[in-house]
Amino acid sequence: MAESTAGVGRRKILSALGVGGVGLAVGAGGVLSAQAVTAASQEEPAVADTVPFYGAHQAGITTAVQDRLHIAAFDVTTDSRDELIELLKEWTAAIASMTAGQEVGGDGAATEGSYEAPPEDTGEALDLSASHLTVTVGFGRSLFVDADGEDRFGLKDHLPEALNELPHFSGDQLESSRSDGDIVVQACADDPQVAVHAVRNLVRLAFGTARVRWSQLGFGRTSSTSTSQVTPRNLFGFKDGTANPKSEDEAVMDEHVWVSGAAGGSAWTNEGTYMVTRRIRMTIETWDRSSLAEQETVIGRTKKTGAPLSGGEEFTEPNFELAGRRGPLIDENSHVALAHPSRNNGVRMLRRGFNYTDGSDNLGRLDAGLFFIAFVVDPRTHYVPMQTAMAKNDLLSEYLRHTGSGLFAIPAGVSEGQYVGQGLFEAA
């Protein structure tokens, strides 16, 4: 088999097989509609497993969540604004290629370029499909001003008011080497090797201009962003993200995710959003020794179906008033109660997190948990108040330890010929 496909470009292989769309439907979600398989196996033209790169918004936000994540934050090491812009241009071209299932530098770049030069593409994704790869780029506050508040690249006047450092939340145990960063790159794909290949090649292009500050792999999505996706389970064994808004609900996206006009203080953020990242280690061993009753009380939902403890099924709206023998059926400090819009001035966040496991610590405990990612129109209204309340009161906090944190402004999407972040640099 390998020989018969050798030498055929990535896109051609997938197209010839006509099954590009299948792999992604069967990943972490695990439940696959029979229709999807039937459709893919017919003689119809292939469903491409590419996500369009160009558009008003960047991909990887409302895109149906892929199965795997590789995210990296960079510190910019150059002082040159021109070099920074050049990097963003090179990244844009590379991302456009990779998300189309092509090599960085074009077909053949990994294996047929100049024999005396390093190949432009590193090659480990050569035989793999695009796997719904998306790459989403954002800017941290430290790209605009240094620790002393000095302008680094002439961008200070365009620092959005919303791009403040997140406050210290009760119980935070943040590690500097897992937090912040000048630029973030989120690569999501259904095949982890495709996501790793994307980050690795962007790291490579950044050599001499920016270097990795932290990076994280996530192996299983913990939310759905589309009504077409089933709700996955997190490492507490519970369905996660049941109440997540779905991208099909454009009114919610417009109100709670996408920045409109100069909201947050800077016009370049129009059509963009803000990304909050939190590396949340779960104290798995403690959780695993707690009773089913405790677990369900803490979450406020049943473990089996994800239905609220007030009754019904997974998507039944929780009833916080309904009383049982020992008080409300749903504890007022349960996770579902504290996260509910009714307790948060009606705000909603688009969660797009991933389960992670990073080996074990020196006490033999698994370093596992949730790499939380959320996209919000303004972190000051849509994240900070909720997290402040949760960190103090959430029954779940006992089982969580926040070890990393980041906040990034995600610029609008690009059209052909533009580079990502161009609006910021042309504004400034």
Add this chain to the structure above:
Amino acid sequence: MAESTAGVGRRKILSALGVGGVGLAVGAGGVLSAQAVTAASQEEPAVADTVPFYGAHQAGITTAVQDRLHIAAFDVTTDSRDELIELLKEWTAAIASMTAGQEVGGDGAATEGSYEAPPEDTGEALDLSASHLTVTVGFGRSLFVDADGEDRFGLKDHLPEALNELPHFSGDQLESSRSDGDIVVQACADDPQVAVHAVRNLVRLAFGTARVRWSQLGFGRTSSTSTSQVTPRNLFGFKDGTANPKSEDEAVMDEHVWVSGAAGGSAWTNEGTYMVTRRIRMTIETWDRSSLAEQETVIGRTKKTGAPLSGGEEFTEPNFELAGRRGPLIDENSHVALAHPSRNNGVRMLRRGFNYTDGSDNLGRLDAGLFFIAFVVDPRTHYVPMQTAMAKNDLLSEYLRHTGSGLFAIPAGVSEGQYVGQGLFEAA
């Protein structure tokens, strides 16, 4: 969709959809035969995506390599032989359940057990299929004797001669916290969440008896163990494992993988094998700046098709005599030359490694590479000589750093009613 499947056991969901076998065909390999999809979407009975647990040999060795890995080594913390045996019995039952796509403790254990007790299964794999899960258990030298050579559990007389510590190889930079261990558990599955779930639940059962010494996730297979699989690429961007023996070649398996009789010095190892693990970090950044010529010279194959530099296609036998203008076309210290059976007394090893990426180090370099796993009939003949030569002469060594190492005796498979390792404890 989620609601309609809620409350239905794992096996039923997959069976009803009739697509259990699809997901695994589309993983890291990336190339999927159209026939596989067609077959799965017909009204025929489902192809189960389970690998049989019971058998003469343990699964996860000659099993067609799954896409993802979670491997953990344990230190036994009890002094009690009975507790150790009890753990192996509990593990055996749990592995039998999980590899059949069932919950630890049986259907409903995660969500419907005693409300006042911790659930027997942690639940995060509830909606997922078996995903070809295999769990392979092995014993390290330190289970038999402690650092002073003292018998720990009455097993010393049955310590196989072949289960010696590996020697120090030139260039080794081993970290104790990534090396060795009393017991190893290798979980492989096409869905990483299924592999992580397996290890996590075994860790949990071990509480008070054994604890994790190290663990490692691998996201992409780097070899094929079956003629039905295409050759994947490693993080050097090259096809890896082209010359790997295939499980269909039973004569090779019998000669080079499976222990027969009392080979290696102890009868309980009959039908078993030895597992070598090496965490091999790749100096990605250096590699990525080397020319295509250098890369191909070091490997001895073309990057594009994996053909030996002496010509032909991927599976063409390399010709080490064929001369080019500047000497042999295949450098005598290339990886393909040093690994070739003709340079190693005809020995072959069954490689079953995985690509890994564990974030980045404090210099911003990706901590990425190969988690090497090989199964051999005797490490003294089938691993140590080759690795000694490679560590000294392999051109590739410049781009590699071995940071972890392990050697484990893998006992035979079990029949229903037995527990894994029973042959050892009954012999002793």
